Structures are given as structure tokens and as C-alpha cells.
Amino acid sequence: MKRPFLACLSFLCAAALVSISVSTNSSRAADGPKLAVAYSSNILGYLEPCG
């Protein structure tokens, strides 16, 4: 009786660990170092519209 219970518990624990591991990796990929480059060119002295 104990063996099936322990086997089942081990399986559940392993599944939980895999699950945590996958979501951490996924989270790391999404939240990894990011860079945002705000760029412009040829502003040519334009400050604001004339009229």
C-alpha cells in the first residue's frame, strides 16, 4: 500500500519540479535583459509647427 503511494507522491513531486523549472525558464526568457533604442534622424532644426 505504501509503495504505490510513495511512487505516486514521487511522480507528483517530480511533475511539480518540472513545472516550476519550465515556468522559470520561460519567465527568464520573457524578463531577460532587454534594451530599447529610441531613435531619430534628420530633425533639421524643427521645433514645433508654424501654424
Next chain:
Amino acid sequence: METGVQLGGLYKKSTYLEQYRKSQSGLVVVDSGDLLNEDEEIPESVVQSAKLKADLIVRILKYIGIDAVNVGEMDLVLGVDYLKELVKKHDFPFVSANLVDDKGAPIFKRYVVKNVNGKNVGIFGVMGDTSEMVSKVQQITGETVSVQDPLKAAEAIVNELAGKVDYMIALTHQGTNRDWVIARRVKGIDLVVGGHDKQKTKDPFEADKTLIVQAGEKNQYQGLLEITLDGARAFHNKLVPFGDEVPDDPKVKAMITEYNDKIAEIYGGTGEKAPPPSNAVQRSAVCEPCHADQVKNWKTSDHAKAYSTLVGKQKQFDPKCLACHTTRFEQPEGFTMKAQQPELMNVQCESCHGLRKDHLGDATRIASAKPGMDLCLKCHTPDRCPTFETDYKTLVEKIKH
């Protein structure tokens, strides 16, 4: 282009980037050159306002948090010494790896390195070395500045910073065709932010692993490229139009108002405002005795009210605006910043038909009896009037005379 996108949205740029910083970290702000000026020659009477404007733009970009600006040939028109003065006065991050003085020494910082989210980002600038660009720079600077090979300059920086930076940005001022060359030939550049040929890249070009982008002209759009710095280097790019949906930054607006007041004081006299156009005898009166009907029609047109629209917006001393809202701006016998002639305010007969003197002496001589669309497009540019060319026939009817 979208309608409602405004020219020169500096106070919108400020708001947009401030809002972005509040929601995201890791922002680098760059510009690829021709920031301060549009014209190859600046008339003597306009130099003072052009320098004040350059100083203002530099202060606004510092306030916005600019990280690096490449030097374009139009920036050099204000004088290398003046640019160096701006760098010193405002700690402004002009960069150029291939503009050198007569001793071959770099004039500006060759590159900057910024730490972003724990990663080092290298940013350098180069100008193209086409024969046209080289001769233009020599002409503008009186041969005190030379343009060295941009590929060699870029390679030198990539080698110098190898192992020290995680991401390398090249700010170029040479046109998209040459951007492909630098992206392919110089290994180690991750991003090329181009300039000079005024392209808008909604989708970045991909030259092997290097991205190439450019955000049009006249500050109508903010380019924004988001990249992951992991191995995948996933990216998302957008060009954000500066329309009414982006609020104005009141602080930047106040800085521009202060500039408008200052040039009004310089060119209009302390406390003096230019007389309203309706009170001033216009140069068109000279044409009226022989062309009464035409002048009568012109008086009802928007051309006859062009100057008053500037007064309402406090832009009547801005040379950039006066060029299209006065008659023959800074041309012989035309409206000048220095004289501010009331009789030459508005878009009058001579704006389209040429200087009256020739015609008055000999009625058969007229510079342009029926000017075509090309002339109109000098002011009614696609960025100011997006539908002008398609609506041309209807619009011409409005001013038929």
C-alpha cells in the same frame, strides 16, 4: 503618411519617452545627425536665431535624456567651434568617429558606452565619405574638417570595444545603401541607426545579424526598437507618430516659448510687435493698377493671410516659418529677418511670379506668368500638406486669379 502628424514634435517626444521610462527600463536615446539645421547656407541676419535655436534643441535633448547624437553635415553649417561650444556648455554627447581636424585628430568623442540593465551598449557615429559629402563638408567648414573612411573608423571602434560591450550601435549619416555596406562589412555592429536620406523603416532591414533602421525626418515620428539581449535577439520595432494623441510636455513647451520671446525681442524690438498685415500696405499694391482683379482675388486667399497665422502662434520671428509665410524670404529685395518689412509679409505676387522690378521696366518680361506645381511644392511639402498633390487641381481653383 498619416494625417495629423506634426512637424517638429519635440514636446511630444519628451512626453512619450518619459512615459516609456515609467513603464520600462533599459532605454537608450540616440539621433543620427542633421539635428540642428536644414540649410546649407545660413543668411547673416539669421545666424543669431539659428544659434539660439541650436542651443535650445541641445538643452531640450539633454532634458529628454539623449545618450548620443551623430554629427551631420547640416550641423556643421553652424560652425565647428560653435558645436564644440555646445558640447562644452551642455555636456552634449555629439559623437563622430571619422570627422577629423586638419591634424587628423577626432573633433568629437568617437563613441560612448552606456550601461543598460547590467549590459554595456557601445554607440559611435560616422558620416558617409561620398565625393559629394566630402566636398560639401569641405565647403561648409572651409576645409578645416575632413571625412575619413567610415568603414575603417567603424572597424577600429568595434575592435577597440571588443569584449567590453554587449551591444554595438552605429549612428550613421550616409544613406541607406551605404548602411547595408557598413552592416555587412563591419562584423560586430548589432544595429545601424541611419540618417541623411530621410527614410522611414517600419520594418527594420536585416543585413545578416545587423538591423538597420531610420525614422524619417523633422521629428514627426519616434523610432523605437526593443531587443532582447539574450541569444535570440528577438526584436520589435515601431515608428510612433507625433499627433494629438501624444500630450505636450509643458516644460519643453515653456522652453520653446522662451526662445520665441527671445527672438521676438531681437528681431521685433523690445515690446514691439510687428504691425498686423491688414494695417500694412502690401507690395502687391504695385501690381494693382494693372492687375486689379487678380489682386482683389488674392486678397481673399489664404496666401494674403499667411503671416497672420504665424502671429497667432507666436512664430512670426522663426526663420523656418517665415520662409513660406513672407515674400521672397532672404532673397534680393525680399523679406529679411533684419528689416522685417511689413510690405513683404504674406505670400504675395512676387512669391510665385518673381521680382517685380524686371516686369515694371518692361511689361513683356515676367519671371513666371503661370507657375506650376513644382513651385507650390517648395512650401506645400508632403509632410506639411499630405494630400496637396492629389488635391492640386481643386486647390489651384481656390487661388485662381
